[in-house]
Amino acid sequence: MNAQPMQTPKALQVTARGDREIVMIRVFDAPRTLVWEAFTKPELLKRWLFGPPGWTFAVCEVTQKVGERYRYVWRGPDGTEMGMGGVIREFTPPERMVGTEKFDDAWYPGEALVTIELKEQGGKTTLTQTIRYESREARDTVLKSPMESGITMSYDRLEELLKAVFGEDSHMN
């Protein structure tokens, strides 16, 4: 087995960048073309881009054309629907796509701009997903909204807190 150079850690990193962005970085053990497919084909998206637990992926309309719309709708057990969609702004397989995002029942103000970038090295793909909200308030509303999650972790040391917020390069020199 090859020794792996110390790059981006595999586990998902989420950071609040600037005043209106949320940036996610995650490494996948797969070539870029496969990760790109998983992000762009409906039959594959339905396998991982879940709504809340118990909800089904009812509508998954995708497009490869700039200027066209995509649409996702998740449906709950009692028939409640959560829909969202937007317009594709850039589409450059297998490295970059950009699209707008807005939820039918808007729970943050305005429209967001989502950028997905894939970089491959040594058979692994690093995903950088940047969501840029219209304002700081919009971004922070997203962060404050309840998310489905089983565990609440508690941190003892500030170093760990800072890493969670800003990633690996937040150490004091």
Added chain:
Amino acid sequence: MELVSYEQDQRLDVTFAALADPTRRAILARLAVGEASVNELAAPFHMTQPAISKHLRVLERAGLISQGRDAQRRPRRLEAQPLAQATAWLERYREFWEERFQHLDALLVEMQNQDMQNQELKSNEMQKKETRSHKKNAASPKLHIKRSGDQK
């Protein structure tokens, strides 16, 4: 949706702005291990006291540090609650997405196994084709020899 008080709203915005600067993050890291005076905080950065004080005011406004009551030293202390609140929210967001990406991990393994299976199938087909054409080529020399034999 959670009902969040206006004070908490402000604090989150201001907290992230305060944390956006690496010097301020380093100051917080230092205060995490104990309170310190302005001079003590300034020392590692080769910064003037007024420059550090500017950073300290930002951190104070964000509620991330407080001043001690010792009139002479006025040490700064870390107030972890706003930071813990901000990071708790980020952590929930992270866990939400990590759950989904773990399903994507499993899907990618499946896709790669499928690819390998398809490649094996292809190479089996290739081998079969090659075997057939070997047999074809092997047959011709016999015919050739026969013909030569016949001519004699």
